[in-house]
Amino acid sequence: xxxxxxxxxxxxxxxxxxxxxxxxxxxxxxxxxxxxxxxxxxxxxxxxxxxxxxxxxxxxxxxxxxxxxxxxxxxxxxxxxxxxxxxxxxxxxxxxxxxxxxxxxxxxxxxxxxxxxxxxxxxxxxxxxxxxxxxxxxxxxxxxxxxxxxxxxxxxxxxxxxxxxxx
Amino acid sequence: xxxxxxxxxxxxxxxxxxxxxxxxxxxxxxxxxxxxxxxxxxxxxxxxxxxxxxxxxxxxxxxxxxxxxxxxxxxxxxxxxxxxxxxxxxxxxxxxxxxxxxxxxxxxxxxxxxxxxxxxxxxxxxxxxxxxxxxxxxxxxxxxxxxxxxxxxxxxxxxxxxxxxxx
DNA sequence: TAAAAGTTTCAGAAAATATTGAAAGTACGA
DNA sequence: TCGTACTTTCAATATTTTCTGAAACTTTTA
Numbered sequence: 093x094x095x096x097x098x099x100x101x102x103x104x105x106x107x108x109x110x111x112x113x114x115x116x117x118x119x120x121x122x123x124x125x126x127x128x129x130x131x132x133x134x135x136x137x138x139x140x141x142x143x144x145x146x147x148x149x150x151x152x153x154x155x156x157x158x159x160x161x162x163x164x165x166x167x168x169x170x171x172x173x174x175x176x177x178x179x180x181x182x183x184x185x186x187x188x189x190x191x192x193x194x195x196x197x198x199x200x201x202x203x204x205x206x207x208x209x210x211x212x213x214x215x216x217x218x219x220x221x222x223x224x225x226x227x228x229x230x231x232x233x234x235x236x237x238x239x240x241x242x243x244x245x246x247x248x249x250x251x252x253x254x255x256x257x258x259x
Numbered sequence: 260x261x262x263x264x265x266x267x268x269x270x271x272x273x274x275x276x277x278x279x280x281x282x283x284x285x286x287x288x289x290x291x292x293x294x295x296x297x298x299x300x301x302x303x304x305x306x307x308x309x310x311x312x313x314x315x316x317x318x319x320x321x322x323x324x325x326x327x328x329x330x331x332x333x334x335x336x337x338x339x340x341x342x343x344x345x346x347x348x349x350x351x352x353x354x355x356x357x358x359x360x361x362x363x364x365x366x367x368x369x370x371x372x373x374x375x376x377x378x379x380x381x382x383x384x385x386x387x388x389x390x391x392x393x394x395x396x397x398x399x400x401x402x403x404x405x406x407x408x409x410x411x412x413x414x415x416x417x418x419x420x421x422x423x424x425x426x
Numbered sequence: 427t428a429a430a431a432g433t434t435t436c437a438g439a440a441a442a443t444a445t446t447g448a449a450a451g452t453a454c455g456a
Numbered sequence: 457t458c459g460t461a462c463t464t465t466c467a468a469t470a471t472t473t474t475c476t477g478a479a480a481c482t483t484t485t486a
Contacts, residue, residue, distance in 0.1 A: 098392075109366060128388055147445070147447065147448090171462055212261055220346070234421060258404040302433080313477075318435090
């Protein structure tokens, strides 16, 4: 396998992985393409490389921009927008932590807050329900804090704490 | 809101959350139903409570059993299978860690292993690609170790390390 | 061992998600 | 202000995922 094949395989596979990560195929592929590109690419470049439509390319580029994962630049004398991404994976992880927290954790916290104070007579059944909900809430808020921590910490923190943690 | 309403709302919402967690609605709802039930429930009970078909109920119950999240029991003089779940949330988190690692992390590790040794002439472009892939691999294997650690650790470990970590 | 009671499977239907492509919108330069 | 070069939007379409329900299978009991 030469490096072009490796790159192609990486882009294809990253698209499939994206699916398991709750990120759509096109978005993950665009990101992989930019991650392995040596120069910024235009929307057309991306469309051609990945064989996707303009609408699809545009929409997913916008989302990646919104998330702050890729950035836009202009070449002098050219109206097109060109896109590139920092090759800093820790930065990427921080963004993922932020977005997944938003999607996966925040709604649980919101739900549990709403459920917290149901009224009742403190029967055994009610006590059990209260306990279950409280337990879930405790773990969830810990997870929430952990994701916040990751999304706000620098690489030094990662090495110092996470890497040690798993030893 | 009384406790029946709270419970119903929890089950409904847990189904929706499941979606964001990569778990299908029915499976998440069945789990929520058992988590808040005070007695074991049969397939029919589950079908009735959640308004889902027998096929759907059966299939998702099997998956929950496979994952070790719920368990099966029999009542004397009754042929039906009854299902229940431990109300231990930490245990649930460990299973989730195991399953998500399997789905989200292991395939990345496998991919990166395959890509690792592409051949080439060590041009600048190739060196960059190698570096990017190596970086991803390092973070991924740390994540892999972390998920393993979670799925194998007891509640004491959680309190001692994770809770401190985020302070 | 036959009927009854329960469980599993799976092809087709329905629902949810992602993608296309063409029309509408915007910004720039002459 | 017009034409050109792009970007954005969105209704229609395609794809993927989930759900249904009935038939096939298994286990138990009489």
